[in-house]
Amino acid sequence: MADDAIRCDACPVLCYIKPGRTGSCDRYGNHDGQLVRLDPHVVLDRAMSRGDSLVPFLQSDREWDGSIVKQPETFITAIGAGTTYPDYKPAPFIISSEVEGVDMVTVVTEGIFSYCGVKVKIDTDRHLGPECNLVRAKGEPVGHVTTSEYGSQMLSLGGVRHLTGGSRNEGSVTCEVLLNLCNGKPAELEIDDGAKVIVQADKPPIVNGTLEERMRVGCGSATIGMFAKQWFGKIDEVVVVDDHITGVLSEHQAGKMLEIPPTGIKMKGRRSTPGRYFKVADPGTAWGGTNITDPLSILAPFDAKVAWRGLRLLMVSTTGEHYSYYELDEAMKPRETELPPDLRSSVERIKENCEPALCTVLFMGGAGGSLRAGVTENPVKLTRSVRESLTRVTCGGAPVYVWPGGGITLMVDVSRMPQNAFGYVPTPALVAPIEFTLKLSDYAALGGYTDRVRPVSSMMDEDGHVRVSPRPENPWPFAGGNDRR
Numbered sequence: 417m418a419d420d421a422i423r424c425d426a427c428p429v430l431c432y433i434k435p436g437r438t439g440s441c442d443r444y445g446n447h448d449g450q451l452v453r454l455d456p457h458v459v460l461d462r463a464m465s466r467g468d469s470l471v472p473f474l475q476s477d478r479e480w481d482g483s484i485v486k487q488p489e490t491f492i493t494a495i496g497a498g499t500t501y502p503d504y505k506p507a508p509f510i511i512s513s514e515v516e517g518v519d520m521v522t523v524v525t526e527g528i529f530s531y532c533g534v535k536v537k538i539d540t541d542r543h544l545g546p547e548c549n550l551v552r553a554k555g556e557p558v559g560h561v562t563t564s565e566y567g568s569q570m571l572s573l574g575g576v577r578h579l580t581g582g583s584r585n586e587g588s589v590t591c592e593v594l595l596n597l598c599n600g601k602p603a604e605l606e607i608d609d610g611a612k613v614i615v616q617a618d619k620p621p622i623v624n625g626t627l628e629e630r631m632r633v634g635c636g637s638a639t640i641g642m643f644a645k646q647w648f649g650k651i652d653e654v655v656v657v658d659d660h661i662t663g664v665l666s667e668h669q670a671g672k673m674l675e676i677p678p679t680g681i682k683m684k685g686r687r688s689t690p691g692r693y694f695k696v697a698d699p700g701t702a703w704g705g706t707n708i709t710d711p712l713s714i715l716a717p718f719d720a721k722v723a724w725r726g727l728r729l730l731m732v733s734t735t736g737e738h739y740s741y742y743e744l745d746e747a748m749k750p751r752e753t754e755l756p757p758d759l760r761s762s763v764e765r766i767k768e769n770c771e772p773a774l775c776t777v778l779f780m781g782g783a784g785g786s787l788r789a790g791v792t793e794n795p796v797k798l799t800r801s802v803r804e805s806l807t808r809v810t811c812g813g814a815p816v817y818v819w820p821g822g823g824i825t826l827m828v829d830v831s832r833m834p835q836n837a838f839g840y841v842p843t844p845a846l847v848a849p850i851e852f853t854l855k856l857s858d859y860a861a862l863g864g865y866t867d868r869v870r871p872v873s874s875m876m877d878e879d880g881h882v883r884v885s886p887r888p889e890n891p892w893p894f895a896g897g898n899d900r901r
């Protein structure tokens with residue numbers, strides 16, 4: 417072109433990039449008239465994690481060290497590998513290697529995912545917002561609250577509707593939130609009629625400005641079951657306050673087994689089974705994920721025919737964060753008093769059994785046309801091959817869960833991937849690394865681009881690769897099949 421701009425054809429945006437400049441996504445630039453992928457291409461190297469001195473790129477793969485099982489020491493990830501567009505072009509790297517005497521091939525590409533999002537698990541009892549309510553960032557809807565799990569609140573963020581179906585700003589903000597979360601950065605979210613929460617993968621959530629320290633030991637009923645024996649003989653009644661299932665020791669099966677006598681306690685809420693009560697209060701961010709700050713507000717008056725003066729009552733939340741100790745006066749009214757030392761340890765034990773609260777971010781996406789057509793001319797064969805576990809799928813070398821059923825819909829824990837593995841394009845869509853590893857013979861059978869297969873050693877002289885240690889918790893990508901059960 418007249419101004420020496422070159423066209424990037426790695427995504428539908430088709431940027432014209434002037435010399436020394438980058439395209440809209442900052443992934444590609446014009447370097448002396450050449451279109452270059454700006455981030456380094458990441459190669460996992462097992463020698464690095466052992467602290468071995470580095471040998472020239474992949475040379476070690478060609479020397480058998482005498483061990484019975486021989487697998488390559490390096491794995492070519494798709495991080496920084498680039499994208500090919502339109503769909504029919506072969507993936508940027510199709511690399512051959514030998515694994516235990518079998519010729520293998522790994523097809524790597526940075527996939528452009530318009531159909532993608534993240535599932536966020538937030539370990540907290542605090543009520544973040546009603547299910548189905550919108551989650552917003554910068555005022556734009558980016559997802560919704562979904563079904564809560566045991567001790568955790570769940571958000572579903574992103575997805576094609578927010579990326580493409582709303583305003584331009586909604587799509588851009590959604591893409592930004594997904595990119596930040598997938599790359600391990602924090603995202604500030606606000607839930608309609610709910611809380612403000614700062615979420616970051618592998619870090620504790622911050623709910624309405626409070627750093628969450630621990631997740632619950634269990635529901636109120638489970639907490640009674642776990643600690644009943646430790647309370648036996650030291651206390652007459654225990655109520656474990658929980659937004660979902662509040663437990664009452666004397667009525668609970670655990671209390672019955674220990675022959676704890678009735679106390680005449682009367683609970684508000686709906687009795688489910690003995691010693692288990694639903695809906696004792698509204699959800700909130702106070703005691704046990706309820707909205708109560710005074711635990712006595714969930715009690716009706718004691719039955720004066722059964723209760724007795726001096727009856728000892730402990731009320732505690734499911735994390736042990738909140739607790740109060742009472743004794744009944746002559747009018748059978750609970751009077752708060754100091755928690756006796758021998759009960760203090762039981763509250764401490766609840767806290768001790770609560771795991772640290774974390775946020776977990778799972779990227780979820782569907783491998784669509786461009787991705788699959790970059791692997792084979794007959795994309796459905798790749799889908800079938802993945803389903804039959806002949807093709808192993810990884811993201812940046814990390815194991816993925818492939819959903820049963822049609823298509824290649826996968827989930828991966830972003831914390832198990834190398835840092836900054838994700839990018840974006842302003843269509844908007846997320847760019848995520850994906851690798852397909854399979855036998856060379858199977859690759860040929862499914863119509864792969866066998867004429868593009870190159871040995872790993874052919875990359876030795878190329879610049880732009882960076883070697884990183886694989887994460888120790890991940891299986892080596894050449895070992896095993898897909899996590900699909």
Ligand code: SF4
Nearest residue numbers: 424427430431439441
């Ligand atoms: S947005 Fe990025 S990948 Fe797409 S054409 Fe522009 S520079 Fe290339």
